Amino acid sequence: MAFEEITKPSVSDMKETPNLIDYQSTREDFDWYRDGFSGLDWLPDGGLNNAYEAVDRHVNNGKGKQKALIWIGKNGDEETYTYSQFKEESDKFGQVMKNLGMQRADRVFIFMDRIPELYFAAMGILKAGGVIAPLFSAFGPDPVRDRMEDAGASFLVTTPELKSKIDTMLPDIKTLQKVIVIDKSDTANIKTDEKTLLYKDLMKNVDATNFILEPTTQYDFSIMHYTSGSTGKPKGVLHRHQAVVQQWLTGKWALDLKEGDIYFCTADPGWVTGTSYGMMAPWTNCVTQIIYEGGFSAASWYEIIQKYGVTVWYTAPTAIRLLMRAGEAVVQRYDLSSLRFIGSVGEPLNPEAVVWGNKNYKMPIHDNWWQTETGAIMCANYATTNIRPGSMGKPFPGVTMGILDDQYNELGAGESGILAVRPGWPSQMFAYWQQDEMYNSRFKKGWYITGDQASIDEDGYFWFQGRADDVINTAGHLVGPFEVESALIEHKAVAEAGVIGKPDPIAMEVVKAFVTLNPDYEATDQLRRELIGFARDKLSAGVAPREIDFIDVMPKTRSGKIMRRLLKARELGLPEGDTSTLEDDG
Ligand code: AMP
DSSP states (O other): OOSOOBOOOOGGGSSSOOSOOOHHHHHHTOOIIIIIGGGSOOOTTSOOOHHIIIIIHHHHTTOTTSEEEEEEOTTSOEEEEEHHHHHHHHHHHHHHHHHTTOOTTOEEEEEOOSOHHHHHHHHHHHHTTOEEEEEOTTOOHHHHHHHHHHHTOOEEEEOHHHHHHHGGGGGGOTTOOEEEEOOTTSOSOOOOOSSEEEHHHHHHHOOOTTOOOOOOOTTSEEEEEEEOOSSSSOEEEEEETTHHHHHHHHHHHTSOOOTTOEEEEOOOTTSHHHHIIIIIHHHHTTOEEEEEOSOOOHHHHHHHHHHHTOOEEEEOHHHHHHHHHHOHHHHHTSOOTTOOEEEEOSSOOOHHHHHHHHHHSSSOOEEEEOOGGGOSOOEEOOTTSOBOTTOOBEEOTTOOEEEEOTTSOBOOTTOEEEEEEOSOOTTOOOEETTOHHHHHTTEETTEEEEEEEEEEOTTSOEEEEEESSSOEEETTEEEOHHHHHHHHTTSTTEEEEEEEEEEETTTEEEEEEEEEEOTTOOOOHHHHHHHHHHHHHHSOTTTSOSEEEEOSSOOBBTTSOBOHHHHHHHHHTOOOOOOTTBSSOO
């Protein structure tokens, strides 16, 4: 180990006693039913509803006056809502959706920035039995259309600005019944019609005094997130209300959330961290959540921690690398002593960052691992376990992980292989939306295959090594090369496109494209800029290629598949490996 293990103080020397005191004994004696399922309130008829567990139950348990969320707008506006107010607003929106005819399991897309109404809408839809499908607000029209069409979206909740971005493609979504527009500043002058409705009118006119929460069961669908694979368009990962069991318990044990905590999660709800840990885990644990509408800024983030007394902070490696780059002097200017726990997810957290955090924040950063398909944290560094910088920690109690060879047989300590999990954890995805074959392909010999490569050491710590496929991880967001390639070849100049992840010191990887041109087009810098702009408009700045190289021949297999592996090897100046399936000498 290149970096020394960070030893945790004994529990009696800690500022506060953590929720998970002894990882090992808890793991040995763990029971999902006793420790997980029984910790929630459930509905009187034995049903389960994640929004009820996150919001309503606290009101029913006499905690309605506690603050559920403090919103900080981009421009410094601030709004605070108690659990009672949160219940009221979400009940109202639930009633709105019922009045509009939303049926159980209808897919409702949410395409907007982080404003309180997003959360009222999300919880309202869930309470009324709908499935929320939040999208990242930076997406351009293509990804929005692809996802809404694939899911057969019935409703869309959005804002004027984002709606105007996708207006031209909305008629393509044949299943779409209504578009609800949230005009927070009341300035957009939206033209309403039978299909386009204003949130504020709907909320003003609704009577939710008799709102009846839909009696969902743990098996009802609740949330859908799109995630990228190396082939085909992104797949809709479908989760059920049951996932809330693990989201609640991991919030409590892996992030050490306690009632009354001030919690700051920097993830956007367009990605799974923004729903599992930006909605479900914090609110089921009855904390006060800070929701910051703005993007990354070292000074603003530290300011928030200082001003609101943030106790638990959950962020991502790219942000941590940017904080490191902003420097130690900036940290010194703020009082961050309220912090008790820092977690990180989404990409490998470099060991240097763990050590830097330990020095500058006076506590290590706790890396944990999971993915859209797992729905909740699966492997973590805990408040009381020693940290080996660079390791993603140990499996959550009740979760069994293994390293497999290419025949799916388990390997021992020290060997690298496929990272796999024994199926059956509560927040396991239920399906890829209408892609059974793809879903089934993720299970082999009694294991769920994660798509990652890792190893395990003699003491049970897991070490991430990389993706086993072509999926690109840029700043914690997975990008499927196929989606980018498809966008690029829609440009008249492009004949073929191959897309790879190029290593980057901050974002881990950035998207790089190689294109061949149609006859009569010349490889110029101007065309390069045009293509980048074209992809940005269609996709989003984060997903579009940052670099484009023009090449004469696209390397492909004899069956016509673009050899991204080869493009990457060439880009990195590495040996090209086995090229026996190459189509020709391109
Ligand atoms: P997503 O489904 O978008 O949440 O992405 C999940 C993928 O992100 C995982 O399969 C990993 O490739 C990567 N990832 C997530 N957390 C970590 C971590 N702690 N260390 C390394 N990679 C991670």
